[in-house]
Amino acid sequence: MKINLTTTIFKDEKKETVETVEQFSNDHGVEMKVVNLYPEVEYQTFDGFGAAITEAAGYTYSLMSKENKKKIVDAYFGENGIRYNMVRTHIDSCDFSLGQYEAMDDPTDTDLKTFSLDRDEKYIIPLLKHAEKIADNNLQVMLSPWSPPSFMKTNEQRVQGGALKPEYRQFWADYICKYIKEYRQKGFKVNMITIQNEPDATQTWDSCVYTAEQEKEFLKDYLYPTLLKNDLDDIQVNIWDHNKERMYERATAMIDEVTDKMIHGVAFHWYTGDHFEAIQLVRDMFPKKKLIHTEGCVEYSRLSDAGQLENAQMYAHDIIGNINAGMNAFIDWNLILNKQGGPNHVGNYCDAPIMCDTDNDTVKENLSFTYIGHFSRYIQPGAIRIASTKYSDKIEVVSLKNPDKTITIVLLNRSNEELPVSVRINGKITSFNVTAQSILTGVITE
The missing domain is CATH 2.60.40.1180 (Golgi alpha-mannosidase II)
Structure with missing residues (x-):
């Protein structure tokens, strides 16, 4: 041996x-x-690693040469790269978009006839297609909304929180299912969703607030029945999709005898610290649920003074602690960004494992990329x-x-x-x- x-x-x-x-x-x-x-x-069981293909990542990719596009995608998804097998992307715009947008903004169009993914087709889908090809058609895709369309919100805008108007809950469930089906028709293996990105945060960017009761009611009475109606019963629904420190409270508030079959897992972020014990609590309480890290990054607003070694160690420390506490998959935030840490329509810049100088067509692999690879290259999907x-x-x-x-x-x-x-x-x-x-x-x- x-x-x-x-x-x-x-x-x-x-x-x-x-x-x-x-x-x-x-x-x-x-x-x-x-x-x-x-x-x-x-x-x-551990299912794999991945990152988010945001519009910012797709736009950055679009500005690179053919040779560097291949270099980037090979580095992440190729056999000789760090072998990602998962991708997360956003339903409509998020902070890492070029601006706010919606696939449909007509309150009277309940049949979604004006629904269009033209915006996704411009930047997100080309990068996703390239990743799918290099990964040998083996990518799992997660969709997450940052906000319903403005007309569905109590504050009538995508930003600054607000909530989903009760009268639009069915419309929003139909909209989410339409997004899933459109992506599937384009050949992508969408098998996971989260109900809402960061439902406990009012942000200057695209955001929407749900209490545990509201998220549970939307899932139970609207989203889950609509998934079944659209033959999307294989979609794995993940709740919370926010920081670790409150994931136990959200899980215990939402998972009961009725909703247990509707909820596949609990998604979480890392921005408020380790809280590995919170993951362990959810694992102990709900041993059959998937626990998925869906977002983490080095934020310039908080960690601008950290060096490459500190950033890379932060990734490794979190991955080790999360797995030991019961995590089933790790999805990073932006796949790539430009040298500024964007683009971002609200100036919420951050780091990515691979950064691109779009002016000079150069690619820089940060140390965090190598550190993540110390896990993702050697831990195979299905590992225990x-x-x-x-x-x-x-x-x-x-x-x-x-x-x-x-x-x-x-x-x-x-x-x-x-x-x-x-x-x-x-x-x-x-x-x-x-x-x-x-x-x-x-x-x-x-």
């Missing part, structure tokens, strides 16, 4: 990735500096998290058993000291060092 090790370090603003191989030998009672793996103790123990809080560990029987272990060392590790599994042991300020992925094979 052996372990193939891939280590990435970042020093003096330079990245270095080193690959080595270590052999296992019989365990003769090593007790110190140990990380234990227990493949027989299984937890949740297994139990592990560690000897120190200076090292963060997660391990999964892949469908091909290999075992992936990721170790994050955010300390300034090199940490020795002896990995023990099934009566075998191997030892190596985890470099200071590094991430290491090991793949164990027979």
